[in-house]
Amino acid sequence: MKLLQLCWSFFQIGLFSIGGGYAAMPLIQEQVVEKQAWLSMTEFTDLITIAEMTPGPIAINAATFVGIQVGGVVGAIAATLGCILPSCIIMSIMAYLYFKYSNLKLIQGILGGLRPAVVAMIASAGVSIASLAFFGEKGSVHWDHLNPIAVALFAAAFLVLRKWKTSPVLVMLGSGAVGGALYLVFGMA
Amino acid sequence: MPDQRETGLSKYWKLFTSTFYLSAFTFGGGFVIIPLMKKKFVDELHWMEEDEMLNIAAIAQSSPGSVAVNASIFIGYRIGGIPGAAVTILGTVLPPFLIISVISMFYAAFRSNAIVSAVLKGMQSGIAAVIADVVVSMSGKIVKQRKWVPVVTMLGAFIATWYFSINVVFIILFCGVVGAFTTLYELKHSPEQ
Structure with missing residues (x-):
């Protein structure tokens, strides 16, 4: 049952994440944190951090990570299979249509129309992660709980990314090193 | 083939x-x-x-x-x-x-290691900044198209997920339908045809 649920949840993630990269993030959050409660928001953010620092698509990384936490290696295989199944089916159809007609303007147009919504949903997942960083897991978005170190780190990292187009992995390692040292010094870990 | x-x-x-x-x-x-x-x-x-x-x-x-x-x-x-x-x-x-x-x-x-957890906590701000950077670049491209449908879709979808917590799948399906109609309209009215 657990294996079927893993497979089905990641099937939906694979089916509805369009545009690659971060597009899968809001869907993973919805399925894994909100619907099934397999991960807490902190664990989810750890997962996105790990996914960003290791090779491979975020959705495949997430399927393996969540699958192992929920059902061991078998769970990871079930989740990964669920995740790639929609791709297999849809790409087979696309490849067939492409080699037959090699004109997919309408389909591309329709799917291109989804891009603004995808950006909005990435933004929404980003706000969840930022509020976790700034206010903590409790969900108490109140100025008394605001973590000034987190806000300063965020602002510095954002500036570095915009100004010098530094690699995201370097920025994250940097914020981990600087932030980790500050949290340990101020006893906030 | x-x-x-x-x-x-x-x-x-x-x-x-x-x-x-x-x-x-x-x-x-x-x-x-x-x-x-x-x-x-x-x-x-x-x-x-x-x-x-x-x-x-x-x-x-x-x-x-x-x-x-x-x-x-x-x-x-x-x-x-x-x-x-x-x-x-x-x-x-x-x-x-x-x-x-x-x-x-x-x-x-x-x-559960104190140092690892402090570093991961520091990294939360970093990943939030990386996502903010991605969002700023991607939404900038959409605004630069100077078309009102994508901008309204983007704002509407954000309010729908963030404020109303509407299921992501519904939003994607809804926007797909909107995308289909605008594409058909544009193909019909494109000057090249």
Whole structure:
């Protein structure tokens, strides 16, 4: 049952994440944190951090990570299979249509129309992660709980990314090193 | 149609090792893998033309699922038919699967360590900044199109997910329908036809 649920949840993630990269993030959050409660928001953010620092698509990384936490290696295989199944089916159809007609303007147009919504949903997942960083897991978005170190780190990292187009992995390692040292010094870990 | 130039096991082995290598060394996901695939399959192995690679990239990007998996399925099918696609899927999925499996097994023990947890807490701000950067770039491109439908879609979808917590799947389906109608309208009224 657990294996079927893993497979089905990641099937939906694979089916509805369009545009690659971060597009899968809001869907993973919805399925894994909100619907099934397999991960807490902190664990989810750890997962996105790990996914960003290791090779491979975020959705495949997430399927393996969540699958192992929920059902061991078998769970990871079930989740990964669920995740790639929609791709297999849809790409087979696309490849067939492409080699037959090699004109997919309408389909591309329709799917291109989804891009603004995808950006909005990435933004929404980003706000969840930022509020976790700034206010903590409790969900108490109140100025008394605001973590000034987190806000300063965020602002510095954002500036570095915009100004010098530094690699995201370097920025994250940097914020981990600087932030980790500050949290340990101020006893906030 | 699937390519017949190179046959036998050596072709499938080359497909597997190529996709395995590309997947193992592509960090960050998304579109990053496309130029690397072009280098490998067009410039190095001469298995396809550059135009074809660009078409594959466009289809992989606009279809559901991860771009890397989609593109490798397409390339696998193009080079070696259905067995080729099976081989490239395996090559693409195995590296992240193995790496994350190892990390997950140590994650619980790792996470409770004070230093690790402080560093991960610091990294939360970093990943929030990375996502903010991605969102600023992507939404900037949409605003620059100077069309009102994408901008309204973007704002509406944000309010729907963030404020009203509406299921992401419904929003995607709804926007797909909106996209279908605007595309049909544009195709009908485009001056070239």
